[in-house]
Amino acid sequence: MATILRYESRVGQLLRSSQLRYAAAYVLITSAVLLFLNIYAPIMIRKLTYSAQRNAILDKAQLIVSSFSNQESLDANKVGEAAQSVQDLYTARVVVTDGGGRCLYDSLDPENRSLRLVLYPELAEALAGSDAVYIRYESEYIISKAAMPIVAYNRIIGAVYLLERDPDQAALIAGLQRTILWISVGLEAVVVLVSLLFALVFSRRMGKLFVSIRKMQGGDYSVRLPEWGHDEVARLGQAFNELARRLNQSEEVRKQFVSNASHELKTPLASIKLLTDSILQNDMDPDTMREFVADVGSEADRLTRLSAKLLELTRLDTQPVEERELTALEPVADRVLRMLTPLARKQGVRLELDCPPGCGVLSAADDLYQILFNLAENGIKYNTEGGFVAIRTDVAGDSLLICVEDSGVGIPDGEKPHIFERFYRVDKARSRKAGGSGLGLSIVRDMVLRNEGSITVTDRPGGGSCFRLSFPYYPMPEEDLS
DSSP states (O other): OHHHHHHHHHHHHHHHOHHHHHHHHHHHHHHHHHHHHHHHHHHHHHHHHHHHHHHHHHHHHHHHHHTTTTOSSOOHHHHHHHHHHTGGGOSSEEEEEETTSBEEEETTSTTOOOOOBOOOHHHHHHHTTOOEEEEEEETTEEEEEEEEEEEETTEEEEEEEEEEEEHHHHHHHHHHHHHHHHHHHHHHHHHHHHHHHHHHHHHHHHHHHHHHHHHHHTTOTTOOOOOOOSSHHHHHHHHHHHHHHHHHHHHHHHHHHHHHHHHHHHHHHHHHHHHHHHHHHSOOOHHHHHHHHHHHHHHHHHHHHHHHHHHHHHHHHHSOOOOOEEEEHHHHHHHHHHHHHHHHHHHTOEEEEEOOTTEEEEEOTTHHHHHHHHHHHHHHHTOOTTOEEEEEEEEETTEEEEEEEEOSSOOOTTTGGGTTSTTOOSSHHHHHHTTOOSOHHHHHHHHHHHTTOEEEEEEOTTSSEEEEEEEEOEEOOHHHHO
């Protein structure tokens, strides 16, 4: 019973499918073309055959008429002798009449000389002075009738009537009609079968696509369609697979992000919980109390920084790119180093700026400042006392190159491919001590990419790292430099 229901469901889906409607339309179009061919082709064949028959019977009639051209009048004996001399020209019947329509000779009864009136319409037209030809198709014959006047000294002295039955031409026409009909039936059968097969194959391929879409709606992003062929459905399948791959990748990144975020939030929350429990459950002197409260504040600050960076990442992922404007690089870089001067003095790090005036970057509001600030801040935090952090710029063709380098401990080669991943830390213990969350470089990369730039990291000769940024170069207008 279940098998029958599934079969009926598939049949119902096929009957409602657009593929079947397209196939039916194609069958109807080909049927109309073949029907037209079956009507038009026999008509043209008959027309050509009739034209050949008309010329042939008129030529025969003209030949018989020419045999009486030297006679001033017609009598039965002379007509019979002349008609007998050309009897091989006809196959059915020859009738010769005088000017009054009386029969002088009839090939069906050549001995009869009764001078009876012959009232055939063709003879009436011929006696009136016109050639008459009538051809029709009857079952097994093509019947041709022709009549031509006999003229002597500008007067009509009689007429010749010819009747022919041609079974060979009739059989040829009938055979051609049957051949065209059977070819049309065969072609239509092939068209119907091919159209149904196409509809079934296309419907099955689309059905697989719909099933995969429903699975994807249910959260299964691992589904894939077979990629074969080069038609529209194949390209649709390739686009679907690419979409599924990206969604699967995004889902994995989301799960990893949620897991990492939960882990990062859990640590300071657990510390705050432990510290507050210790304060509530133990009698402490004021100095110890202040120390515990300061630790709670430190963990709260850490939560605040982590929340701010998570919000920044969410903003970068969800909000459209802000309208970009041309920004002078030198004042932005100078402001970044001035804001980081207190931190640099505390760490014992020297700050340097080498930026020629007139360099501009087309960026969204505050993005350029945030990029340079995060990179320079990391260079200060993970540096050594007496070291330096420098921002240097150069122009190479149509590109503006920015290098933020430091004299710190550097980044191991095995860690470089991962440093822009969210929540990734090179030295986790050191990063936590420095207050890092593993999100700063990820934010920098997203900001660089959405401003049509690129970022790479290399080792600095003599120790440390160099983050190289590349943006399209725009010279600043002179009025903005004054």
